[in-house]
Amino acid sequence: MSEPPDPERNRISARIGRVARVGANMSSAVGARVMGRDEAALARALREALGRSKGPLMKVAQLLSTIPDLLPQAYAEEFRKLQAHAPAMGWPFVQRRMRAELGDDWESRFASFEHEAAAAASLGQVHRAVAHDGRALACKLQYPDMASAVEADLGQLKLLLGLFKSMDGSIDSSEAVLEVGERLREELDYARELKHMRLFALMLADEPRIRTPEPIDALSTKRLLTMTWLDGRGLMHWLAEPQETRNRIAELLFKAWWGPMTHYGVIHGDPHLGNYALTDNAERLHLLDFGCVRIFPPRFLDGVVGLYRGLKAADRDQIAHAYEIWGFKNLSPPLIEALTMWARFIYGPLLDDRVRTIADDVPPAEYGRREAFEVRKRLKTLGPVLIPREFVFMDRAAIGLGAAFLHLRAELNFGRMFAESVAGFSTEAMAARQAEAVARVGLATDA
Numbered sequence: 001m002s003e004p005p006d007p008e009r010n011r012i013s014a015r016i017g018r019v020a021r022v023g024a025n026m027s028s029a030v031g032a033r034v035m036g037r038d039e040a041a042l043a044r045a046l047r048e049a050l051g052r053s054k055g056p057l058m059k060v061a062q063l064l065s066t067i068p069d070l071l072p073q074a075y076a077e078e079f080r081k082l083q084a085h086a087p088a089m090g091w092p093f094v095q096r097r098m099r100a101e102l103g104d105d106w107e108s109r110f111a112s113f114e115h116e117a118a119a120a121a122s123l124g125q126v127h128r129a130v131a132h133d134g135r136a137l138a139c140k141l142q143y144p145d146m147a148s149a150v151e152a153d154l155g156q157l158k159l160l161l162g163l164f165k166s167m168d169g170s171i172d173s174s175e176a177v178l179e180v181g182e183r184l185r186e187e188l189d190y191a192r193e194l195k196h197m198r199l200f201a202l203m204l205a206d207e208p209r210i211r212t213p214e215p216i217d218a219l220s221t222k223r224l225l226t227m228t229w230l231d232g233r234g235l236m237h238w239l240a241e242p243q244e245t246r247n248r249i250a251e252l253l254f255k256a257w258w259g260p261m262t263h264y265g266v267i268h269g270d271p272h273l274g275n276y277a278l279t280d281n282a283e284r285l286h287l288l289d290f291g292c293v294r295i296f297p298p299r300f301l302d303g304v305v306g307l308y309r310g311l312k313a314a315d316r317d318q319i320a321h322a323y324e325i326w327g328f329k330n331l332s333p334p335l336i337e338a339l340t341m342w343a344r345f346i347y348g349p350l351l352d353d354r355v356r357t358i359a360d361d362v363p364p365a366e367y368g369r370r371e372a373f374e375v376r377k378r379l380k381t382l383g384p385v386l387i388p389r390e391f392v393f394m395d396r397a398a399i400g401l402g403a404a405f406l407h408l409r410a411e412l413n414f415g416r417m418f419a420e421s422v423a424g425f426s427t428e429a430m431a432a433r434q435a436e437a438v439a440r441v442g443l444a445t446d447a
């Protein structure tokens with residue numbers, strides 16, 4: 001079907017063009033850094049360039065900024081200030097996109113459909129609608145041409161990280177880029193996201209306090225995801241609540257992230273503040289956005305739990321063996337020591353059987369930064385260390401959750417909670433559970 005010329009379509013194409021230009025600016029900016037210009041000023045320039053862009057490049061930037069050991073601090077801070085404000089598709093354009101997804105009679109398949117977008121998504125926008133059975137719905141509708149925009153961004157990302165590697169020399173992120181690329185490409189496929197959503201519903205079925213949206217198959221496609229609307233308020237709304245409420249929120253987050261991980265080897269890779277909400281006096285957690293979900297090979301969980309057990313027993317051999325399973329190569333004693341610095345930081349609260357905060361006197365935005373700096377300094381002397389791809393989203397989830405717990409000033413026995421979560425862990429049982437769950441929702445594993 002050939003489409004008539006469309007000014008809004010042009011607007012969106014122009015946006016993608018801008019993204020490509022920003023990419024070019026970015027590499028010249030990084031070039032300037034190599035020439036020795038002030039890093040913070042450079043980061044500001046990057047932010048200005050990125051701020052003018054409305055593309056998924058921002059998604060990449062935000063993603064990177066949550067991995068504290070991947071970007072120098074000045075960049076990370078500037079990136080963190082970015083807010084996704086994609087230009088909304090107007091109603092005529094939305095109608096055309098909906099027609100393309102659901103057919104000419106698309107509007108009759110809803111009782112009502114709001115013309116204005118209710119929220120921006122990174123690759124599209126979310127509209128409220130009402131189903132014929134009266135249920136409130138959320139329709140996530142993708143912009144056109146996002147596949148090529150994502151590919152362009154990934155090219156820039158590779159370039160950027162390659163330059164970092166030559167500048168900084170602590171980390172070889174080539175596998176991390178593969179990982180991020182694979183997840184971003186998956187994120188284009190809303191049909192896959194629908195299955196992820198089902199997978200989380202299944203994995204969290206025993207936890208009535210955590211809810212996921214119910215997907216509506218008949219009103220969903222690869223580029224349109226229709227699901228029940230879940231309301232609630234974001235984390236920041238609850239920060240002045242009593243300790244008990246804040247602790248409860250932290251406990252719900254802990255369950256939502258580490259439960260699926262320890263029982264199924266699956267993690268929600270995007271613990272971003274916009275991706276969950278709380279309701280009913282924070283008795284209930286509404287988990288959203290299943291675009292970035294990592295289904296780990298079961299063997300990797302052996303490494304995750306093995307490292308926990310090794311650290312708890314202070315068993316050097318078990319620790320070293322765990323790093324091997326994680327995928328670290330050339331494990332010399334100084335590398336093991338550097339990795340253990342990071343592991344002790346990430347696992348620290350989980351090793352402690354007492355009520356405590358995640359970290360004392362650390363602002364949430366700086367969580368992990370000092371430790372990452374120290375570890376990077378050590379890695380530098382060892383040559384670029386290849387970061388295994390499984391590390392990326394595991395680390396990101398741990399840091400994202402840690403920052404949320406700091407925001408909440410949560411005081412919990414994280415050690416006991418984790419011990420309960422891995423009590424009786426066996427790779428075989430987990431692998432069987434994962435295979436069954438993944439098959440039930442129609443996903444294939446890469447295990």
Ligand SMILES: Nc1ncnc2c1ncn2[C@@H]1O[C@H](COP(=O)(O)OP(=O)(O)O)[C@@H](O)[C@H]1O
Pocket residue numbers: 119120121122123124126138140213227228229230231274275288289290291
């Ligand atoms: N089921 C839902 N119910 C209510 N709001 C939703 C729902 N799904 C998405 N949203 C809103 O839309 C925003 C973007 O959706 P999300 O799935 O997070 O997109 P993206 O993958 O691009 O981040 C969310 O932050 C949230 O505000």
Ligand SMILES: [Mg+2]
Pocket residue numbers: 272274275289
């Ligand atoms: Mg989101």
